[in-house]
Amino acid sequence: MPPPLLERHQVRIIGRLDAPDTLVFVHGFGTSQQAWQAVAQAFESSHRLVLLNNAGCGAGAGLGAQRHRYLNLRAYAEDLVAIGAALDLQGATLIGHSAGAMICALAALRQPALARRLVLIGASPRYLDAPGYVGGFSDADLNALYRAVTLNYEQWAEAFAPVMMGNPDRPALALRLADSIKSIPPEDALTTLCAIFQSDHRADLAQLRQPTLLIQAHEDAAVPLSVAEYMLDKIPHARLALIEAAGHLPHVSAPQQVVEAIADFLAVQPLATPP
Template identity: 40%
Template sequence: MPGAIERNNVHVRGAGERAMMFAHGFGCDQNMWRFVAPAFEHDFRTILFDHVGAGGSDLRAYDQAKYSSLAGYADDVVEIGRELNLQDAVFVGHSVSSMIGVLAAEKAPGMFGKLVLIGPSARYTDEKGYKGGFSAEQIEELLQFLEANHMGWSAQMAPMIMGNPDRPELGQELTNSFCRTDPEIAKAFARVTFTSDNREDLARVAVPTLVLQCSEDIIAGQEVGDFVNRTIPKSRMIVLQATGHCPNLSAPDEVVSAMRTFV
């Protein structure tokens, strides 16, 4: 069996003593960091990788049982970290990878000294006393649409998730990225992403955390970001002027600037 470096298509760049690991969201790959990661290569060793099923990862490594929860993806993050001897690294997670990072930091104390969570949500489904942004019925409709028509779902949802309708090339890039993802793995990962509940994990985060919240985000709205920020003990939040769910593509300079105040 290949190690995590090969399985997850890991690329290490930069020159700093500390490391900074970037983890992409659902339907994306490490290419989504191309405007953010280079800004930190002078001060950090940057680590980019693809979750199994995405980008240049080894699709043969996909195991339905392992990846039936976010814990399986967090195990991969920890394995990459161990192969690279990471200590006190910065973990930067976008969207669902925010919660993957929360889990990884708990699994491997000392590996990550800081977390940066971009557009995080601990639970997408509304419940009594909690607003995740979607009803259970809406989530199920979303998943059934994806399962019935992967390409149609991608073409319709990606521009909505990206936002910034005045820059249609951004929505097109996300559409293309969604369409490149293996359809069967995408369906399974979407179900894991949109039905997970990581609210109780937040209180166990032991390291300083920065939440980057977009000012308008249909996937993870302000109340969701507020909940994450309020529940993680050593957390602070910056509300970006950026809109949409992918500021790493739509407003990379603002993301870099906000991160610099923290790392």
């Protein structure tokens, strides 16, 4: 039986178990490890893969009495570091999406030996606008979001998902995202949203020492291109892959482009992603 920590986060280890390189996938808000299915499949024959669910997500228990701990992203990063320690991971490639991207970055800062490289997809160190910085959201935007989540969570999820997913010609993608969001208890979702949208990790970027790939979709309703360019400027060893994809979840809507960007960064030949 797995240790309670690994069981709580539904940690799965798949792929080539004896591979010298390990890829760790960390999802963003509203999704679970299932969001990585197409991307992970492309690396199964060449890498050891670790997939997990962040606290309060997936089929595991909700945040419950620990909800107060998760009012900032550092708590999620501490979980990732603890998972790495439990699995004796060193020199892994951490691959994170959205909030998961910053969780990976913070984990790499907290335990540098854990991460050899970082892949950050749709990442943002701060979502709220500030003097001289365009994060993409105003105070009024966030107040409206919190109010909508509180008043009618399911209705908000059904409206939020299509905006984040983009690709209106493929409505099934947004429907799946909405269902995934609605599977999270409203109180947990609000806690996580506060941790994400109230965060400001701009000062942490310059401390990263790992080679870092930033993957940014051409059209992203949550993260403007200017944010990716800001991160590129602040992270010492970063490169930017601007991919032909729309929406904030390109690993779901355009997995082949994401796989190609990661494979180029890792200098490996991946399997083709399923159509």
